[in-house]
Structures are given as structure tokens and as C-alpha cells.
Amino acid sequence: ITMPKDTVVKPVNVTCTAPVNIAVVKYWGKRNEGLILPINSSLSVTLHQDQLKTTTTVASCRSFQEDRIWLNGKEEDINHPRLQSCLREIRRLARKRRNDGDSSVDVGCLSHKVHICSVNNFPTAAGLASSAAGFACLVYTLAKVYGVDGELSGIARQGSGSACRSMYGGFVQWIMGEREDGKDSVAQQVEPESHWPDLRVLVLVVSIAERKPVGSTAGMQTSVETSSLLKHRAESVVPDRMKQMIEAVHKKDFATFAELTMRDSNQFHATCLDTFPPIFYLNTVSRHVISLVHQYNRHYGEARVAYTFDAGPNAVIYTLQQHVAEFLQVVRLVFPPDNNNGKTFLTGLQVEPVEISEELKNAICLEPMPKGISYIISTQAGPGPRVLEDPGQHLLGPDGLPKPDA
Amino acid sequence: ITMPKDTVVKPVNVTCTAPVNIAVVKYWGKRNEGLILPINSSLSVTLHQDQLKTTTTVASCRSFQEDRIWLNGKEEDINHPRLQSCLREIRRLARKRRNDGDSSVDVGCLSHKVHICSVNNFPTAAGLASSAAGFACLVYTLAKVYGVDGELSGIARQGSGSACRSMYGGFVQWIMGEREDGKDSVAQQVEPESHWPDLRVLVLVVSIAERKPVGSTAGMQTSVETSSLLKHRAESVVPDRMKQMIEAVHKKDFATFAELTMRDSNQFHATCLDTFPPIFYLNTVSRHVISLVHQYNRHYGEARVAYTFDAGPNAVIYTLQQHVAEFLQVVRLVFPPDNNNGKTFLTGLQVEPVEISEELKNAICLEPMPKGISYIISTQAGPGPRVLEDPGQHLLGPDGLPKPDA
Structure with a gap:
């Protein structure tokens, strides 16, 4: 047959x-x-x-x-x-x-x-x-x-x-x-992704590549070998922080979630700097975003926005739905987009532009960096893998x- | 009377x-x-x-x-x-x-x-x-x-x-x-200052002021309050490092002195980054100097030069007399001085210019930053206070x- x-x-x-x-x-x-x-x-x-x-x-x-x-x-x-x-x-x-x-x-x-x-x-x-x-x-x-x-x-x-x-x-x-x-x-x-429907995520894709970064595999290996701060972080800081972070997520406590997120990002980059030779993933634009977020939060006297950076200069911003539009305007103010891509500057979940107050504008005291951010992806928490x-x-x-x- | x-x-x-x-x-x-x-x-x-x-x-x-x-x-x-x-x-x-x-x-x-x-x-x-x-x-x-x-x-x-x-x-x-x-x-x-006559110090005064830095008094107070890495550094890292550094000075062991100096500078700046909100004292020029030093040392397979940074972007370089002239030429290569101040670029102890090899030039793979360093003070260890x-x-x-x- x-x-x-x-x-x-x-x-x-x-x-x-x-x-x-x-x-x-x-x-x-x-x-x-x-x-x-x-x-x-x-x-x-x-x-x-x-x-x-x-x-x-x-x-x-x-x-x-x-x-x-x-x-x-x-x-x-x-x-x-x-x-x-x-x-x-x-x-x-x-x-x-x-x-x-x-x-x-x-x-x-x-x-x-x-x-x-x-x-x-x-x-x-x-x-x-x-x-x-x-x-x-x-x-x-x-x-x-x-x-x-x-x-x-x-x-x-x-x-x-x-x-x-x-x-x-x-x-x-x-x-x-x-x-x-x-x-x-x-x-x-x-x-699950349905737990915190107000949570929003903005991926700020940084346009300036200042220097060739160290790959994360090689980077973390050198960090483990040379940074005593990394060892301390892993053993003595992260266990408590995990508990606090899980608690903040359960409670949808944004202020705690935001502060822990920023502190953890900073500490990770601190251990990179404590690596020998030191590793730098944050560049001038990244540091500008960090300043922007702290000035924004200070203006309102609460953590409304949080940054986090992985092994590269791009910023990921966590915030709540009610603050997205205003914060995006502040980002446009500090990082004026190219005239040609003004319309494609924001991709993903659409956000209606809003006016921002003079008080807020004055509170953000940063030199504008034209084209420092090439585009922004606006998104939210989502589901795991799927079959098509x-x-x-x-x-x-x-x-x-x-x-x-x- | x-x-x-x-x-x-x-x-x-x-x-x-x-x-x-x-x-x-x-x-x-x-x-x-x-x-x-x-x-x-x-x-x-x-x-x-x-x-x-x-x-x-x-x-x-x-x-x-x-x-x-x-x-x-x-x-x-x-x-x-x-x-x-x-x-x-x-x-x-x-x-x-x-x-x-x-x-x-x-x-x-x-x-x-x-x-x-x-x-x-x-x-x-x-x-x-x-x-x-x-x-x-x-x-x-x-x-x-x-x-x-x-x-x-x-x-x-x-x-x-x-x-x-x-x-x-x-x-x-x-x-x-x-x-x-x-x-x-x-x-x-x-x-005493007579102990290590070969030791030389170059103060690289950085010209770019990227952002208003946090004063050291306020900065260290915030660090003590918020950085768990700083506490660990003070309690568990510095005591051993002090012993090693004193031993390196006694022995005039430059390689150890240099590595400890660079690691300690990096760790200090790491604790600044672990501070909340984070503090940045190093700028683009500082990070370029750090890369330069590591590339120079890597080329020779030994630590001939060390950087250290205090609460600001200026680099202080420790090296030995026999390496000063060559290293200065490399600095000139990466940070070409303004034409107008070419002669006043170096002040203090005078250093005769030397030729640098093509191999060394090729080993330094950094984008030149014209005028990134405004001038250099060349000096050495010296005595304590004196009456005139x-x-x-x-x-x-x-x-x-x-x-x-x-």
C-alpha cells in the first residue's frame, strides 16, 4: 500500500x-x-x-x-x-x-x-x-x-x-x-493581566547610542566576579524587596510599586558601575529621563510615574491611565520629536494630547534634548503566549x- | 605711661x-x-x-x-x-x-x-x-x-x-x-611625600557641566538615609580595602594601588546611583576618561594609570613618572585641546611631548571629544601645611x- x-x-x-x-x-x-x-x-x-x-x-x-x-x-x-x-x-x-x-x-x-x-x-x-x-x-x-x-x-x-x-x-x-x-x-x-487595568507602560526608545554596550551575558558574569555590592544586593536586598513588590502588586499600591521599581533599577545600574571594569548602560538621555521623572513626581508630591532601565539606555515608564497623557506631553516638551515623525512619535495605545499647566512646565527645569527619544511605544500589561x-x-x-x- | x-x-x-x-x-x-x-x-x-x-x-x-x-x-x-x-x-x-x-x-x-x-x-x-x-x-x-x-x-x-x-x-x-x-x-x-618619588598626579579639569550637581553635604546625607549599598560598603568593604591600600602604599605596588583606587572610585559613584533619588557626578567626559584608562591599561596588560573621581566630573589620574608623557599624548588624542589653548592645556610639572606608537593609537578605540577637557594640572605628592x-x-x-x- x-x-x-x-x-x-x-x-x-x-x-x-x-x-x-x-x-x-x-x-x-x-x-x-x-x-x-x-x-x-x-x-x-x-x-x-x-x-x-x-x-x-x-x-x-x-x-x-x-x-x-x-x-x-x-x-x-x-x-x-x-x-x-x-x-x-x-x-x-x-x-x-x-x-x-x-x-x-x-x-x-x-x-x-x-x-x-x-x-x-x-x-x-x-x-x-x-x-x-x-x-x-x-x-x-x-x-x-x-x-x-x-x-x-x-x-x-x-x-x-x-x-x-x-x-x-x-x-x-x-x-x-x-x-x-x-x-x-x-x-x-x-x-493575571486583568488585575491592574489602570497600569500603563511607555517604552521610550532612546535614539543616541553613545558607546558599544557590554552584552548582558558577559556583563553579568563580570559583575558576579568583581562586584561585592552585587553579592550584597542578591543576598540581603532583593529577598525583602521581592516581598514588598509582590505586596504592592497585590494591593495595586502604585506609589510603593513605583518607588521600589526606580530604586531597583538604580541599584542594578549601581552594581554595573561597581563591576570592574565598570559597565555603563545609562546614557545622557537615560539620565535626563530619570531627572524628568523625579521632577514630575516632586511637583505632585507623590510617585505618579516610575522609570526602569535594563541593560541598555531605553527607558520603560510605568504609570497609571490618568497620568499618561500629561506625562507624555512633558516628555514631548523635554524631548521635542523630529518634525518629520511628530505623528509617528507615539505608537501603540493612542493617547489624546492634553494641555499642561504653566506651574508644571516651570517645575520641569531641564534643558530640552531634541530628538533624544526617537519614538514611544504605549502599552499595558498583557497575557502570556498564545496559539494562533x-x-x-x-x-x-x-x-x-x-x-x-x- | x-x-x-x-x-x-x-x-x-x-x-x-x-x-x-x-x-x-x-x-x-x-x-x-x-x-x-x-x-x-x-x-x-x-x-x-x-x-x-x-x-x-x-x-x-x-x-x-x-x-x-x-x-x-x-x-x-x-x-x-x-x-x-x-x-x-x-x-x-x-x-x-x-x-x-x-x-x-x-x-x-x-x-x-x-x-x-x-x-x-x-x-x-x-x-x-x-x-x-x-x-x-x-x-x-x-x-x-x-x-x-x-x-x-x-x-x-x-x-x-x-x-x-x-x-x-x-x-x-x-x-x-x-x-x-x-x-x-x-x-x-x-x-611621607618623599616615600614614592615616581608617583605622578594629573588633574583633568572637565569642561562640560551637564547638570547642576548635588552638593556633597546634601548628597552624602541622602545616601546614608537611602542607600543600602553604602551601608554595606562602609561596614564590609572599606575596612579590608584600607588595609590593602596602606599595604600597597608601603610597598609602592602601583598595580594594586591603581586597581584599588579605580574600584573605590567606581564603588563610591555606585552608591551615589543607589541613592534615592539617584545622584550622578560622572558625566559623558568622565565616562570617556574611564574607558580611555581601561583601554590604555588593557593594551599594556597591566595597570599603568588609575582614575578617581570625587563629587564632580573632573578626573584625577595617578600614574608613574615613566608613563606620564605617553599617557598625556593619548589624552590629547582623545580630547583634542582648543587651538587657542594648546600651550596652556598642561600646567604644573612640565612634561616633554613624546610620539605614541600606531599600535597604541589603534588600541584606543574612542570617538575624540574635542575640548572635553579644558586643561590639565600636572603634579605629585607634596608636604602638609607650611608657615610663610x-x-x-x-x-x-x-x-x-x-x-x-x-
Whole structure:
């Protein structure tokens, strides 16, 4: 009996999306480089995928000769150790479950090679946590292909530490864990995305690249080796701060959430400066944003806006819906956008312009920096990874290769 | 009997000079604001007075109606609490010694008012530790007027913390002390200025003022209140570092001295960033100097040059005589001086220009910043305060008022 040819070679396609997350208690420093086990727990907000997401299609087919991957339109080396970690771990899990008699595992698939195609709907090299969304999406999609589910953040963690937090929506903690094998170093949802509907997030993409930054993997390794302040932070500061932050999120206590967020961002950058040689991720524009936020909050006598910076100069602002429009006007005042992109300066959730008072204008005593910020993405907390059911959205064609626009 | 009029009203003049000091283990944070007692010990190099000094004349006269002070040509408020602390403490010490029967104390003087006139031979508001030299000089000169000697750094400390270290030449530690009354919080010479003749100091005066900095008194108070990293630094990092630094100075071990100096500067600025709201003293030029030093040292595979920054953007460079000329050329390469001040770019100890190799030029991969550094003061370790014997150098005239050019 000869099987019809099309059923034999047609790949099984699964397409998923996954979100970016921005930490408010930062992860910096590994206790185990291979397994990506952190020296402290961390906590983040998952951003909405309407604004920032990775989309990944995984195709599995008997006829594929080898595993292959395309990222943002370019084929990349599938042998990258972290990619291999994720592939190996998901396949191991699938095999284990099949051997345990789980009928949901796709048995045929297990022996097939996969083609992976992944794209971001936001600039990749702009320091916007694309590896977190990317590895979360990869692991989530592979898991769907192989029919495995359950706790997957521990696998995403092995692709990129912070990717584990992108496996859930809303407010997510990555519990550092204690075990040497890392099995207890996993992400956990603290509150779902619906918990704090007023919370807004503005991503201020800084235009000036002052100097080549140190990559976060190399940077955190040097910090662990040389900064005594980082060790103190991990052991003595973060445990309490995690408790306070989780409490602030539960209570939707913005003032506490904001102050802890800013203090934690500053402390992370302080440990970078205490690294030898020192690492600088904040640039002139970043420091200007910091001043702006403190002047704004001081004017109102309360923390209405909070900044946080990852391993790059871009600012992420947390605020509440009722303050977004005014704060955006203040940002436009201090960072006048280019005439040509005045209309595209703000993307994402739209915000109606408002007038700002003379008192507020006078309270902000900062030299304007024209074009210091190139654009702003306005968003909110959002859900975790999702399966796209519409086959039209697959990034790989019936031939198992990226579609022309993927 | 009528005394001749001129012997009655002619003031007694004493003129002294005192040096600037630059810490290599930094002082930041007080445990007692009034007495100026620090939360950690510190260590500095006293710079040579041929390049940087304060000159102070104190005149004492029966006919003076009140204590008065002129700083850099302008009369200032004598009631400033820290000035009053120094005056009160010296007078108390003189009275105590007189009562103890010490014949060297000038009895007549004790009831007289004083006129004080003080000038710096370097820019005052440029963040060059002028208050350290200023208060050291004030206390030293007052002590000569009242005929008291012995341990005076504890009094200078009450004028400006780091002034206590300017009471000695060479390498000086300020031992934090333990007593609540501060009596054991004094400076002590670790090695005299003659100990390490090869050591050179370059003060790189940065031309760009990016933003109004926070004064060090307010800054360190906020740091003590808000930075948990500062507390850890003071308690757990500095005690060991002091021992290592003193050992490096004893041994003239430049590589260790340099690395500890850079690490300590970075850690001080890290605690400023961990302060809430954060404090930034380093600007773009400062960070460029830091990169330059690390690239230079990396090129040679050893620490030949070290930077340190106080509460401002100016860099102080420690290096050895044999590396000064080459390093200066590299600085000129990265910070090309203004054409107009090419000749006045370097002041102080003269250094013959040298050629630098193409390999070194290629190793320094930094965007040039024209005019980023406005000038450089080249100097070395120097002695402590001195009395000027030449009456022509008094800053106050026979009328007890500043001479025209003082």
C-alpha cells in the first residue's frame, strides 16, 4: 500500500506568539552559567502583545533533513547552545511523557526534524528584551508541536534567563530556586493581566547610542566576579524587596510599586558601575529621563510615574491611565520629536494630547534634548503566549521554508 | 605711661599655606553631622602645593571689633557654623593649654578678634577639593596665631571632613574612630611625600557641566538615609580595602594601588546611583576618561594609570613618572585641546611631548571629544601645611584689611 504523497510530506505547522516582559525587580548575575540559574529572584510585568510580540512557527515533517531556524528573515545557526538546550529539553520531556503513557504526545513528530521561523513586531536590536519573547515563544511553540504542556518556564529559562517570565501574562516572579539542577528555578504568575487595568507602560526608545554596550551575558558574569555590592544586593536586598513588590502588586499600591521599581533599577545600574571594569548602560538621555521623572513626581508630591532601565539606555515608564497623557506631553516638551515623525512619535495605545499647566512646565527645569527619544511605544500589561489558530498566519509555507514576508 | 600708638594697634599677622588632597579610598557619609564623623575610614594623597594650595593670613589685633573673613577677594559670613566650629575649637584649645601653664600660648592674642583672608591658586568652584585645603589652612594658621600645636586634624575635620587629611603631607589616612565625641576621628600620616618619588598626579579639569550637581553635604546625607549599598560598603568593604591600600602604599605596588583606587572610585559613584533619588557626578567626559584608562591599561596588560573621581566630573589620574608623557599624548588624542589653548592645556610639572606608537593609537578605540577637557594640572605628592616666613606674603595689610590683590 502506498500512502498518498501529500499526507506524507506535508509539514505539521504550529504558530504561536509570546510577549516581552520588563522586570521591576531585576535579574543580574547567574550562579550557574550552563543552566542559567540566577543569584536572586526577580519580578516583571508582561507587556501586551498588541504592541510587542514574537511570532514563531514550528513545522515538523518526516521529509526534513535537519533542524533549521530563521530569525527575522535570516537563517541562523541552529547549533547555538541555548537553542539546542531548548530543543533537547522539550524533546526529552515529550519522550518521557510518551514513555509514561501520555497519549497527547505526538509520537510521529518525535523522530522528525523541525523548521523554526520567528519574527518580532518590534525592533530587534533596540534592547527591548527580544530574547525573552523569542525563547518563550520557541519553547511554547515546540511544546505545542510535541503535545507537551505543564511547567515549561524552566525550559524557557535555559534559552534566556528572563524568557521564563514571558511564559505567563500579567505580573510574574521568577523564583531563583535552591536546587543545583535548577528544577525549582521557575516562573510563577503573581497576578493575571486583568488585575491592574489602570497600569500603563511607555517604552521610550532612546535614539543616541553613545558607546558599544557590554552584552548582558558577559556583563553579568563580570559583575558576579568583581562586584561585592552585587553579592550584597542578591543576598540581603532583593529577598525583602521581592516581598514588598509582590505586596504592592497585590494591593495595586502604585506609589510603593513605583518607588521600589526606580530604586531597583538604580541599584542594578549601581552594581554595573561597581563591576570592574565598570559597565555603563545609562546614557545622557537615560539620565535626563530619570531627572524628568523625579521632577514630575516632586511637583505632585507623590510617585505618579516610575522609570526602569535594563541593560541598555531605553527607558520603560510605568504609570497609571490618568497620568499618561500629561506625562507624555512633558516628555514631548523635554524631548521635542523630529518634525518629520511628530505623528509617528507615539505608537501603540493612542493617547489624546492634553494641555499642561504653566506651574508644571516651570517645575520641569531641564534643558530640552531634541530628538533624544526617537519614538514611544504605549502599552499595558498583557497575557502570556498564545496559539494562533488561523493557518494563514503560519510563517512557514507548505514547502517548510519561510513565506516571502516572514 | 602711654604706650607708643603703633605697638598697640599693629596686628600680629601669620600666613600659612595648605594642600589639596585626593582620596583613593573615599569618604562618603557621616554618622554625626555636627561633629563630621564619617561612616568609614579613608585614605588620600596630599598634592603638591607648587600646583594647588590655599594661602591664609590670620591677623589678630586688640583694635579689631569683630571676627571677619575674606575668601578669594570677597568678604564672607563669619557666622557660618563650620567656621565657628574651627574658631571655637582652636580658642578652646589655646585657653586650655594656657590654663595648663603652657608658656608658648600667646596670652594677649586670646582676647583679640581676628581677621582672616584666604585665597586659592586654583579655580575654586571647579570641584578641586578647595574646602579641604581651605579649612586645613584656616586651622593651621589659627593654631600658629594662638601658639598651639599637636594634633589639629580633629579640629580641621569639623570644618570640612576631608580637611583633616590636608593637615599632613604624603599619604594620609583618616581613621574613622569609634568615640561618640569624635576625639579619635583623626588623620594620620601613612607615609611621607618623599616615600614614592615616581608617583605622578594629573588633574583633568572637565569642561562640560551637564547638570547642576548635588552638593556633597546634601548628597552624602541622602545616601546614608537611602542607600543600602553604602551601608554595606562602609561596614564590609572599606575596612579590608584600607588595609590593602596602606599595604600597597608601603610597598609602592602601583598595580594594586591603581586597581584599588579605580574600584573605590567606581564603588563610591555606585552608591551615589543607589541613592534615592539617584545622584550622578560622572558625566559623558568622565565616562570617556574611564574607558580611555581601561583601554590604555588593557593594551599594556597591566595597570599603568588609575582614575578617581570625587563629587564632580573632573578626573584625577595617578600614574608613574615613566608613563606620564605617553599617557598625556593619548589624552590629547582623545580630547583634542582648543587651538587657542594648546600651550596652556598642561600646567604644573612640565612634561616633554613624546610620539605614541600606531599600535597604541589603534588600541584606543574612542570617538575624540574635542575640548572635553579644558586643561590639565600636572603634579605629585607634596608636604602638609607650611608657615610663610616672608612678611611680604601676608594677604592682610597693616590696616587689617585684604591687600589689593588678595
